[in-house]
Amino acid sequence: MAQVSLRKVVKRYESIQVVHGIDLDIADSEFVVLVGPSGCGKSTTLRMIAGLEEISDGEISVDGDVVNDVPPKDRDMAMVFQNYALYPHMTVYENMSFGLRLKKFPKEEIKRRVAEAARILDIEDLLERKPRQLSGGQRQRVAMGRAIVRNPKVFLFDEPLSNLDAKLRVQMRTEIKRVHQKVKTTTVYVTHDQVEAMTLADRVVVMNKGIIEQIGAPNFLYHSPATRFVAGFIGSPAMNFIPCKLEAAGDGLTMRLDKVSFAIPAERVARYKAFAGKDLTFGIRPEHLTDAHPNGTKNVAQFDAAIEVVEPMGHETMVFFTVNGAEVCARVDPNSGAKTGSPLKMAIQLDHMHLIDNSSGKVL
Amino acid sequence: MADAVMTGHKYVTPTRKRSGFRKMMERKSTIAFLMALPLLILLSVMVLYPFGYSLHLATLNKSMTRFVGFGNFAFLFKRETFWLVVQQSCIFAITAVVFKALIGFIVAHFVHNIPNKGQRKWRGMLLVPWVIPPAMSTLAWLWLFDPSYSAFNWLLSFVGIGPIPWTGDAYWARFSVILVNVWYGAPFFLIMYLASLKSVPEQLYEAAAIDGANWWQRIWFVTLPMMRNIISITVLFSLIVTFANFDIVRILTAGGPIDKTHVFATWAFWVGIQSGDIPLGATVSLFMFPILAVCAVFILRDIHRRGNEA
Structure with a gap:
């Protein structure tokens, strides 16, 4: 578990600036959701936290240590991708244990951690299957399992429910919340769905055109929006x-x-x-x-x-x-x-x- | 009512037969078969007939007047040159394919990492060796290896090396034919691996990076397994083509010095055409078939077993 801080973080692709100097402090064990329309810079921000995108300007720190130049493998973060990014040639067990095997954990410890994560996510029967033999919801659980077993400092979720049907999305939303309540790892979650943001977050960060419009608890944002954009974005049907x-x-x-x-x-x-x-x-x-x-x-x-x-x-x-x-x-x-x-x-x-x-x- | 049924039945039977035939003609599998039929006939004429004919030839005596059964095979087994050719063919094919695959894989990675803008011209340039007719390009190599005017030897003389007998010494001659074959065949691997690399989802690399994999581990645990099927297919295909190679060896060394670079195809040509023993030449060429068939069975079985893992 860790605190994450973003200070004046900027992302530029050649001459186009997509993130305009954002500041954000994420507390230990907090569940923060970055929400906004497509192209608002929320996924880019998440990827900069993960180390998958270089930071053009500003500073990202984890527990006070600046990680701007730290490669993703050394940031001790786990990420769940939109399309799960499971390794198709590995079984569920191999997928979940991959990170631990790379870090040369003892076999018994790997087994114990995978079994524990599989129990939390109710995927104990799927460990020997390949990803292609799983449904969307099961793949999603495996992707979460892969993140959980590593017991990382920070969980990063990049629109993890977008590929699921409406019913499964609601089910997995509850599942994610339940897992967070159990493991209490600092979580940054990106979505364009304001309902997901409202239901999951301790705090919601509403982004638009590369800036943060407002940060606050879901109810606060709903009742006291700071801008017309937030007022219109949060709530369904819209204001x-x-x-x-x-x-x-x-x-x-x-x-x-x-x-x-x-x-x-x-x-x-x-x-x-x-x-x-x-x-x-x-x-x-x-x-x-x-x-x-x-x-x-x-x-x-x-x-x-x-x-x-x-x-x-x-x-x-x-x-x-x-x-x-x-x-x-x-x-x-x-x-x-x-x-x-x-x-x-x-x-x-x-x-x-x-x-x-x-x-x-x-x-x- | 019953009459009507009977009457109906009487007239329906021939109609049913016609509609059955029509149905068969309308079935997708029938249409597919008929559309593939010209190719099947062509294959039979161009492949099966020559194959059967060479089997027949292999059982005849030198003057092709008498059936000798496995006599030609028994004769070959006793000849030292034959075993030399077997050994050389295997060394030639395996070494060349390994280097072609390795170079293709490495260069494909470099090209894959070039930004899209400049990638096209590099792809085009790197494909050049593969699109030049091998007989022509091998002639150019022959001049580069020429004992008196070798450009390579001229260059090496500046660093105090040489002159190297590129085609005159058995080991250097083997090296030279393999080098030219690798130069000619590596672009095929490059283009296949490049296409395969492009189909590996970027998120798998990102997931691996976050999981803690370094560059080499990403290649080993993500790239190679994702490319396994294409690697198997290209290796099999190239193994067949390289094993049956004729032009490069024929032009560069003609099998020399003293048969030390002969492979099956060139030796079969030498024995069958140049020495006039067509049945024995056919027998030599037939030896490629079981070796390649065994390779094909193993590789294709592996591909089939893995199936589509995506």
Whole structure:
């Protein structure tokens, strides 16, 4: 187990810079997930930590020792690849024990460690098989087993569940979490799937265009996104973004969305006051935009929406309508009577609203 | 109803026969067989017939008038030159194939590591020896080895070595024919190994590097096992071609000095055509078959056993 630190890490491919000086501290035993869209630099960052990519600038250290020039074999890290990268000519046992055999561990010790990892991952029956005789999920377990047996300082996962079907992905996600809780090795996990990030991570690092947008615990990122990108990336269905104008109204503020306007909750007025008169973006998650109840609570604004699409999900119904030119998704009660083409009284829970500065993309 | 069935049956039978034939003609395996038939006929004419004919020839006497059974074989077994040729053929083929494979493997690695931009021209240049007709290139080598005007000896004279009798001394002559064969055949190995190297997933090397493998261990534990099938096939193919080599030895040494570089093909030609004993020449050439067949069986069995491990 180890601490990993990235200081102003830059990656350049000739003239193209893909990682722009990122700083990140990963604590001992922590499970950190790097998440972001394709091409955001998350895999490159992971590969730089592994030593598979050279660092153009900056510093990566493990337990305080700078490892910029240390080859991958001497970094004492284990990596699980997207397509598993199992050696096709070796059996599962040989695959799992390969690293230990190279390090000339005693045979008994190798046997013990492989048996232990196989027990944790429930692959004891597969040890004599070749990778081609395994299913996707089994291969994934073997790839994890190969990492576990080495008892490395750091585990690195590069989109390990991308090649699995949806059901197996959920199953393996739980498996990875369970293994981490058992072995408690510092883990850096890369994914583009925000659900994976939210469910697995102690802390999530949201990356975009080679920079870190925000670092935080999953719930913190969900409820307090720092930027429009994070707000839109975390959460499914995504947060609604509606163009709005903030207007002063006596001591308070109102937010105008096309024809309707709502009073900003008093406790937020001081925060937003400086932006009065500006065109902003109003952000609200679908679960905070629901069908109105007659005995509405504090800080709830109501308006009539012309429902365009209704998607019943069983335990809830998603409805879609347009506000101020933006398509909006809301979660309503299945018994709300939402019908395509009919108006429905909606309620916005303004305690959960976000206002975003259009020029900087920052959440105010 | 029953009548109708009967009547129907009466007329259906011939139709069924026709449709059965049509079905057979429409079957993929039949179509495949028919499409392969011209090649099969060509192979029979070009390979099986000469092979059968040489078997027949090998059982005749020198004037081809009398059946002598295994007489020619028995005669060969008693000749010292024959055993010399067996020994030389084996040394020639095995040494040449080993060096061709080794050089091909090493150069393929170098070329593989050249950035894609410049790789094409290197590949092209390195293939040149293989695309020049061997008879022509061997003539060039013959001049390089010439006893009086050897370019090699001229160069070696600057460092105080030589002159070396490249084709005049038995050992140097063997070295020379092997050298030319390696020069000619290594590009084939290079191109096959390069293609094979390109098909090894980069992530296997990365996984091995993270597992703690150094450069040599990555070659030993990843590259070689991943290339095993292609190495086996190329070695087998090259072994067959090298064993049956004729042109290089014929042009460079013509089997000399004193039969010390003869291989099966050149000696069969010498005995059969130049000495006029066609049945004995056919007998010599037939000796290549069992040796190569045994090699083929072992190598192909190994490939089949491993199957597709990817």
